[in-house]
Amino acid sequence: MTTYIIRRILILPVIVLGVTMLIFAMLSLLTPYERASLYVQDVPKRQGAIEGIIEKYGLDDPIHIQYYYWMMGQRDPDTGKVQGGILRGDLGFSKTGASSVAEVIGRRLPATAELAVWAAVPMIGIGIALGVLSAVHHNKLVDQVLRVFSIVGWSIPTFVFGLVVLMFFYAKLGWFPPGRLSNWASQIVQSGAFTRYTQVNTLDALLNLRLDIFWDALKHLILPVTTLAYLNWAYLLRVTRSSMLDTLRQDYMTTARSKGLTESMVVWRHGLVNALIPIITIGGLVLIGLLNGVVITETIFNYPGMGSFLAQAALSLDVVSVLGITFFSSVVLVAGNLLVDVLYGFADPRIRLK
């Protein structure tokens, strides 16, 4: 088990290094002029200023030297300050966010995390429950209906689903508005009377004992959460179904039945617990679904998170911001995959006891 985890952890830097190389490769497709904007916050008005920056930061240097500077940062010959260096957390300056990319991520991450966590709970819960239902009623009507539901779900683009729910629940019924908070709530949240412990609205509202704000934040979350979750239900359903079908055929299920356990006991206690082990492995795919999903979902629901920022930056071809956020998301994904591997190792005795 320990060797297994150590092996997974050792491979992590290799993958992250590869990710940085790929990001740098995309970046180096740009000319030195375009890349100079990594270092400046504004295009200088003086003649020759850009050439100065290219010279100063060695943007014309051989590619491996540039890569080193880009990774580790580089000492500014005038001020003596080290600048840049993504390993130091400096992802460059974001024109769209008018601050450093790292700051933008720090500012926008809580909103995205709030959305993703709220979406993950119903997504995993309902996805697995439907999968079990489908497997238990294998080839019966329920199974067929759920199969159609999952294929159709798979075929609906996030943005179409999101716009349709907005059409009904916002434009028609006026129940759930887009955005993150209503104006009145947002004023209270930004006032001194409200302490922002975590920047996560629902959590902060509870900590401040403001149920009205909690309810308002929740109301804004329901539609984006549904959109994010719906698109991944289909996937979880199918994986759970097939894993559960395999488990239900095992001998120990027959043993459990023959010793007189109730059917629900057999299915949930003996079946699902064992079927869950392979389901853990798709945790990484669920994370990909969430990371991809937030871009579109946040854009439609006008939700101020990392995803909508990425879309906005990409539209104005703000390459530095886009690359920074994509790099950050990849690191999250790689870390998430590691976590999944470790969890899998713990959950499966065949690996744990090796």
Add this chain to the structure above:
Amino acid sequence: MKIIKKLLTNPTSLTGILLLFAFMVIAIGAPWIAPPPENARDPYMIPRDGFSTTPELPNDVHPLGTTEGQYDIFYGVIWGTRTAFRIGVVITIFTAIIGLTIGSFSAYYGGWLDEVLMRVTEIFQAFPFLLAAITLSSVLQTIYGRGEAGPLMFLAKLLALVTFGSNPTENVDPIQLQILTGMLAIITFGWMTYARVIRGNILVVREKEYALAARTIGAGDMRILLRHLLPNAIYPVLVIASMNTGSYVLAFAALSFLGLGAQRGYADWGQMINFARNWIPSLADHWHIVAYPGLAIVLFVLAWNLVGDVLRDTLDPRMRGKGV
């Protein structure tokens, strides 16, 4: 033959095939179903009826209504079918070729080459697909926006030749170039499933007796790989190809929806829905700007997925019921 029979008798896949057939008829018949205006420079640019911003509901002149800026939705949905086929099929062909090449070399030669190629595959998979595609297309748009003919222009011309049948000696039409950047981005980050699956399969068939037999009669590496191994390992690729064509169309539609795919006014379903973003508070009155192009995408992707679902069950009983 058995596969085709199965596909035609299973109600699920038959629905998919009929849908695809209907879309094909629409795509081929587009110039007759929705004839472009006489003086149109590019039939893929949706004709406009005035410049008023408010979308018009379906009426006698515009059977499915108009979007913001009076682009005719019926025309866009019909010609968009061609765009969807082009994008889905071309991306699938390119990703499959890249994945097949990398996967089969990796498995056949093994050793350090396998190690390197598989790590590279893993690195590409370390990116959330849509984010990577958005990133690359914004980089590519910056580069192609310069209009200089670099080595990347060769890629664009190759893709333009396959997708639009453009003449490679001429400059690429800027309208098409924007679509090609999105396609290139999806291709770059879309080949990994093929590589991994084909690698696994070649590893299995490589050990078969016929591979050894071919080697003993002196067949070269390429001959063994292309004539003996690939044909025996390629079936799952058909399944993935059919399932993926749908998801590539979805990915491109997402890029278009964000404004990074097709240009404003181009007959592309994702791009048409992009207009709806400005009308969210009044979507209840302007439902048609989402409903018709949205329905087109859903049915198109659904058709591919239905076929792929049955193909998977038929071609590989081991994969039956597994979500791949």
